[in-house]
Amino acid sequence: MKLGELSARELRDRLADNALVLRTGPFAMRMHSPLPQVADGLRRLYADFPLGDGAFCDFHVRVGPPTGIRRWLKPQINFWYDGHSPFKPLPANHAFALLEWGMNWCVAGHAHHYLMLHAAVLEQNGRALVMPGDPGAGKSTLTAALMLSGWRLLSDEIALIDRDDGLLVGLGRPVSLKNASIDVIQQHFPDAVIGAPAHDTHKGTVAHLRPTPDSVARVAVKARPAWVIFPRWREGAEARLSPHSRAEAFLHTASHAFNYSLLGGLGFDLNAALMDACACHDFEYSRLEDAVRVFAELATS
Amino acid sequence: MNGAERCQPLLGVLREPARMADLDLGEWDRLLRQAGSAGLLSRLAVQAEALDARIPAPVRPHLAAARTVAAKQRQAVRWEARRVAKALAGLDCPVLLLKGAAYALADLPPAPGRLFGDIDLLVPKAQLGRAEGALMLAGWHASGKSEYDQRYYRRWMHELPPMIHLRRGTVLDVHHNLLPETSRIPTQAGPVLAGARPLPNMPGLYVPADTELVLHSACHLFHEGEWGHGLRDLVDLDALLRAFASVRFWPQLLSRAAELNLGRPLYYALDCCRRWLSTPVPEEILATCPARPPVWQRPLMRALFDRGLASAHTNCRQPGTGAALFLLFVRGHYLRMPWRLLVPHLLHQALRRDPPQD
Structure with missing residues (x-):
């Protein structure tokens, strides 16, 4: 039910x-x-x-x-x-x-049965995209836009990596939108269902975006990691992917993880396997349409 | 129904870990919550490892997670203990680890799956100043406490204010005695320090002798005003007693208790261990324990302790728990110092503007 x-x-x-x-x-x-x-x-x-x-x-x-x-x-x-x-x-x-x-x-x-990284996870054609991002980098906005453009959402905050097989496990829960991004998503995607906003929280105004039916229906399908991408929104920037060092990506995800050090050697192995399996990029953008197009090309490449 | 019966299935599996193989999903739901709340989940998870195939699939990730937490904490406490040993290497006196850190470093039976808060140390009172200075140089500071707290600890207590490491945030409780200076039961640290045994591979660090490990754990639990970890501490005692029990051990324990003036808390510990965890304590040991409470007091104290021990999780609680916890809290303070010190102290705590941090 x-x-x-x-x-x-x-x-x-x-x-x-x-x-x-x-x-x-x-x-x-x-x-x-x-x-x-x-x-x-x-x-x-x-x-x-x-x-x-x-x-x-x-x-x-x-x-x-x-x-x-x-x-x-x-x-x-x-x-x-x-x-x-x-x-x-x-x-x-x-x-x-x-x-x-x-x-x-x-x-x-x-949930220390998983390595938990602070990152959004989306999937298309069986390949998963892991997006770590500093607060304010536009990670949640991009996550919301990609999900509403056909990517399957696994998680917007916590990337769960199963310790038994190294695959990404989905939660499928709503995307947390903050401040201006609430209006941005509503304008770009008029059909998006967004919950009642909570004003003046420690993160400013927060509202949650309903996950797409596909994201919920296929939540039990684990995904194989293919890309680690660090998004950054910058006024006027052209949407552009550029190479990001794997070693640096490893250090970033490890230092922003929820339980990397708790898992000890296992955490190292899981995170290293993630980087081995992925192409790592920086991604700069200012317009969501361009961003969605670049990721669509990436998914079919 | 008494507290022990209410605390099922937790009590049952603490007494007999193999029973975990026979629990249904509903019982596991209760058990994980009770054990998590009591701070005993990692311990059960370690004991359940051998039964893994007979444990329902939804439960296994929780146990794997709990084992991971315990392994990490054990590794961390060993690492931290080495730092302490290095910092205190210049002191020409034994530095004793107490409680959790002692169990972990000496590989004692309570260690597997035990979680830690702080690291407890015991040094001779004459060396306390030097120990504090050396630990400060290594990064631990008695910080974050008001001037009143500093005075309170240094003048009346058996320990320094908690020393927090500036970078790592680890906490050391540096004791010079087992109970406060002002305690109604005066005890002495000398015999504990003298009887300590060195830890192999950890130069300068010692753990108390077997009898003192039991006595310290008992006096810590049964003089305490906060009972959130009561059951966890009782499980420690049970594990120690089962491991040490022998024809020679019991009389030594009683004579040491008499010497250190800790017969009363030992009596309570043996009585509760027996009733709650079926610890094999010989009848005649209980009957000859020094400083036993008068017969009329025993049912009263049992009722109090049973409620304290059962307070770990809401679904174990029995009627009167709130009142019992309050009485235990008052009792903890009453035992700590005489009224002429206690009343001003409690007034100060009640009227201060910033609530105490711990």
Whole structure:
């Protein structure tokens, strides 16, 4: 059964009863929240996602108002991971964004069965593109544009590399868009479904983009890495790929990984195998149309 | 239903790890959460390695991840201990590792899959100043604490304020005794330092003798006000006792407890280990333990400790847990210092503007 097959009422009730189990890639998440905005966000962005039977869940999460007298003074929300809250409370209207961050935190902090790099992953024709990127480099915008132009999204924040076979594993979860990129994506892709924005977060305004049905439907299909590309948006720049040193790419991904040093020698081997399998490029762009065209040529080359 | 029965399946598999082969998916869901919350997941994951084929597929990645975390921590603590040994090489006294670091470096039974927070050290009080100076030169600083905290630690406690490494962020707790200076139970570090044994391949570093390892773990757990790691510490004690148990060991343990004035926490440790983890403690050892609590107090203390031990995960908790945790917290402070020091200290902590960091 898919989440979208539940009525709005059923979804709210299940969520309030701690009876909603969402499957995102290899993980089953049991979700608990009394908040209508969380139910609405899930309905808007996760409708294509399958529900789990709930016998075993990888993560148990809750988003709701904190206890204590403060909640009567200023409405706040908090995130709980199986009874523990790793974050400070946030303003109540950040509830859905907090759930998304909390889900990322669950994966990044626990799924050490994978090497986890801070990078977006997309796939076309069986070949995967890994895009590390510094904050502000335009990684999420480019990821969103590529997904909406036919690339399959595996992940926009966490690249999961299976330690058993070195293949990339998908999560298929929504893309997190920040500030100006929310409007840019909406203008370029009028059909894109974007959730309610959360204003004044630590990342500015944040809104999440619904993954394409293909990305969700084929989430279990692992992908073979083919390219590591470092995108950078620059005003007026012509879209252009240029070679990037593999050694430098290795160091960059290793130092921006979630668990590279934790995995020790295995982390080194997995990251080295990734670089061996990939062509590494820098990519500079200013116009999304040009960027999408360059990547389409890359995929058919 | 008592705390031990509520903590299933965690208690069952701690007593008998092979039972992990027979759990269904629903039980695994509970077990991973209970064990994760209690800080025992990596330990179970190491014990489950031999059973891997009989463990359901969705569970295996969690156990592999937990083993990875434990392996990394063990490697890191060994590396860090070498740094400490190097920094303190100039001291002409033994430097003892305590608790987790001692288990890991000496390959003791609690070590496999055990997670660490800080590295605990014990040095003679006369050498404390030199030890602090040498560690500062190597990058550890007693920083991030207010002047009040500094005074509190240095004047009343049995340890320096936590020393944090400037670059790596690792934390050392440098002790000069097992319990605070002001503790209601005065103990002495001399016999512990004298009985320590050197670690092979780690010049300058020592671990306490077997009996003192047990006594320190017991007094740490049963004088503590925070019970978040209570069950983890009890599992340490169980592993030590099972490994050391022998006709010669038990009488030595009791006489050492009498000498160090630690009979009471030892009694609680033996009693809880037996009831919670089925540790084979001979009846006559419990019956002849020095400083046993009066008979009327025992059910009361059991009720308190049982709730403290069961507090690790919400689905183990039993009625009265909140009150019990509060009483244990008060008890921890009561044992730490006399009222004339404790009341001003608690008032200061309650009224300070910045909440304590730990």
